[in-house]
Amino acid sequence: MPDMKPNLFANVEAKPGSAKPDPxxxxxxxxxxxxxxxxxxxxxxxxxxxxxxALIGPNGxxxxxxxxxxxxxxxANTGTGTFNDMKLDGMSSxxxxxxxxxxxxxxxxxxxxxxxxxxxxxxxxHQSGENVFTAMLAPLWRKREDEVTAQAxxxxxxxxxxxxxDDYAGSLSGGQRKLLxxxxxxxxxxxxxxLDEPMAGVNPAxxxxxxxxxxxxxxxxxxxxxxxxxxxxxxxxxDWVVVMAQGKIIAEGDPHAVMANPAVQxxxxxxxxxxxxxxxxx
Amino acid sequence: xxxxxxxxxxxxxxTAAFALAAIGLNFHYGLTGLFNMGQAGFMLIxxxxxxxxxxxxxxxxxxxxISLVGAVLFALFLGWPTLRLRGDYLAIVTIAAAxxxxxxxxxxxxxxxxxxxxGLRGNQFKPPFENLSxxxxxxxxxxxxxxxxxxxxxxxxxxxxxxxVTAGLFWRLxxxxxxxxxxxxxxxxxxxxxxxxxxxxxxxxxxxxxxxxGAAGGVVWAHGNAVQxxxxxxVTTFWIWTMLLLGGAATVLxxxxxxxxxxxMFVFIKQLAPLILPDLPPQQIEPLALAFVGVGLILLIVFRxxxxxxxxxxxxxxx
Numbered sequence: 001m002p003d004m005k006p007n008l009f010a011n012v013e014a015k016p017g018s019a020k021p022d023p024x025x026x027x028x029x030x031x032x033x034x035x036x037x038x039x040x041x042x043x044x045x046x047x048x049x050x051x052x053x054a055l056i057g058p059n060g061x062x063x064x065x066x067x068x069x070x071x072x073x074x075x076a077n078t079g080t081g082t083f084n085d086m087k088l089d090g091m092s093s094x095x096x097x098x099x100x101x102x103x104x105x106x107x108x109x110x111x112x113x114x115x116x117x118x119x120x121x122x123x124x125x126h127q128s129g130e131n132v133f134t135a136m137l138a139p140l141w142r143k144r145e146d147e148v149t150a151q152a153x154x155x156x157x158x159x160x161x162x163x164x165x166d167d168y169a170g171s172l173s174g175g176q177r178k179l180l181x182x183x184x185x186x187x188x189x190x191x192x193x194x195l196d197e198p199m200a201g202v203n204p205a206x207x208x209x210x211x212x213x214x215x216x217x218x219x220x221x222x223x224x225x226x227x228x229x230x231x232x233x234x235x236x237x238x239d240w241v242v243v244m245a246q247g248k249i250i251a252e253g254d255p256h257a258v259m260a261n262p263a264v265q266x267x268x269x270x271x272x273x274x275x276x277x278x279x280x281x282x
Numbered sequence: 283x284x285x286x287x288x289x290x291x292x293x294x295x296x297t298a299a300f301a302l303a304a305i306g307l308n309f310h311y312g313l314t315g316l317f318n319m320g321q322a323g324f325m326l327i328x329x330x331x332x333x334x335x336x337x338x339x340x341x342x343x344x345x346x347x348i349s350l351v352g353a354v355l356f357a358l359f360l361g362w363p364t365l366r367l368r369g370d371y372l373a374i375v376t377i378a379a380a381x382x383x384x385x386x387x388x389x390x391x392x393x394x395x396x397x398x399x400x401g402l403r404g405n406q407f408k409p410p411f412e413n414l415s416x417x418x419x420x421x422x423x424x425x426x427x428x429x430x431x432x433x434x435x436x437x438x439x440x441x442x443x444x445x446x447v448t449a450g451l452f453w454r455l456x457x458x459x460x461x462x463x464x465x466x467x468x469x470x471x472x473x474x475x476x477x478x479x480x481x482x483x484x485x486x487x488x489x490x491x492x493x494x495x496g497a498a499g500g501v502v503w504a505h506g507n508a509v510q511x512x513x514x515x516x517v518t519t520f521w522i523w524t525m526l527l528l529g530g531a532a533t534v535l536x537x538x539x540x541x542x543x544x545x546x547m548f549v550f551i552k553q554l555a556p557l558i559l560p561d562l563p564p565q566q567i568e569p570l571a572l573a574f575v576g577v578g579l580i581l582l583i584v585f586r587x588x589x590x591x592x593x594x595x596x597x598x599x600x601x
Binding site for chain 2 (some may be wrong): 071094095097098105111113118121125129136187241
């Protein structure tokens with residue numbers, strides 16, 4: 001046997017709404033209207049398990065709204081969805097997270113007035129001390145707290161934040177806060193992580209390590225779906241790219257094929273994205 | 283000037299009553315970031331629930347139970363429509379609801395139970411508690427600078443034990459995983475939701491606990507004074523806020539220190555005013571003292587927004 005992982009997408013058709021061999025998310029007929037505006041109108045959408053899928057598209061394409069619909073932060077006007085064969089319809093955002101799909105935000109939501117380690121502990125599940133009655137009796141939750149702390153320190157170490165653990169999150173740099181948010185999301189040991197523009201506002205030096213972290217998540221068996229405008233990053237780490245424009249999925253495929261697609265260039269990248277601006281004028 | 287008056291107010295039942303209400307508000311604002319602008323309403327619910335039950339022939343224990351259950355129901359009633367919305371709505375609804383309780387209390391409609399605008403006299407509801415006093419026979423007892431009737435000593439003992447127990451409860455809960463989730467909610471609800479916590483339910487729990495403590499403060503206050511609806515108006519809520527912010531929100535001892543300082547300052551100014559302004563009519567002394575409390579609050583926000591015991595990195599008014 002060759003020591004190569006099988007290409008999960010070998011037999012997947014590169015067309016909008018294509019079926020995947022082992023989908024973790026399946027959504028059908030999802031629409032979301034704001035007044036007269038249809039922000040999202042997706043016929044069929046599948047996300048392959050154990051892969052990194054990128055969701056790209058121009059501003060206002062409905063990517064973030066679609067993200068919010070999938071994670072329970074908004075409810076769709078029509079449509080159904082499943083995550084790990086669980087029905088997502090009407091599920092609260094907290095329940096979606098408990099089911100194993102955890103998200104981060106475009107504008108980082110580190111809890112600035114709490115310490116880094118407390119931020120991390122907050123991400124853990126199954127802490128009985130979060131019940132108001134058991135909270136009064138420390139022996140009932142102390143053991144779990146120790147486990148959670150150990151797990152948090154391990155993750156902080158991996159994300160090079162361990163020496164900052166007692167600092168307030170507000171004292172971290174923007175990029176470190178992004179790392180903290182991602183590490184915190186991992187505390188719940190999710191099966192899927194949804195990253196909303198993980199690179200926005202992160203300096204180039206940190207970008208590399210952030211990319212490595214995301215790839216490492218896949219190697220650990222997690223499924224990653226991310227929204228991103230940085231095409232360099234999309235090309236580097238994603239296995240599959242989904243393109244949205246005006247609320248609809250207009251193309252799917254592997255990164256290189258998608259970026260060569262004339263429809264994608266029209267809607268998003270621009271037909272002259274390779275040409276120099278001054279050359280164009282001359 | 284009588285220094286003993288200032289020392290007496292520091293340990294008085296009124297100070298303990300407001301410390302309880304301020305600890306309750308600390309659960310709301312300090313821990314969870316909820317803007318409850320109607321803590322006086324919870325105090326009124328507590329004092330009416332207790333005093334009406336006892337004056338209608340119920341036992342003291344039943345009175346306490348009814349006042350606390352009343353606060354739970356009041357919190358559910360206020361929180362149910364507002365806790366899903368932005369924080370401002372809770373503030374609007376609580377300030378209006380507290381006024382509703384006061385206006386219903388003082389209306390002639392339920393005069394038979396509430397006593398209308400004159401309220402309920404102490405002897406209608408105080409005897410069951412006072413009869414439990416271990417300090418017999420009833421007389422004035424002096425101890426150091428303090429000179430109180432035995433019933434007041436008994437009330438102060440119970441009230442300050444209640445304050446200590448409540449402060450312990452706040453300490454335990456604020457340093458527990460439950461308290462951590464609430465602090466997260468104070469910072470950013472959506473972030474906490476994205477981590478799989480039921481934000482609505484936790485905010486409701488905080489609102490209920492803080493409200494119940496407000497009601498307990500109301501019961502103590504009624505025992506130290508009488509049931510009088512107009513003594514718990516909008517201004518009372520702002521007093522409680524001043525105490526909390528003065529002592530330091532989100533701290534264990536802040537609300538207690540705040541209540542003590544507030545009342546000591548109040549009595550001090552009331553004593554000082556006639557010495558400095560001998561022509562001031564007596565009925566204007568109290569408003570003047572309150573005006574100084576307002577100035578104090580402004581200075582506090584300018585120079586120490588986190589309060590005396592607070593940590594500026596964790597919570598402060600100017601952020």
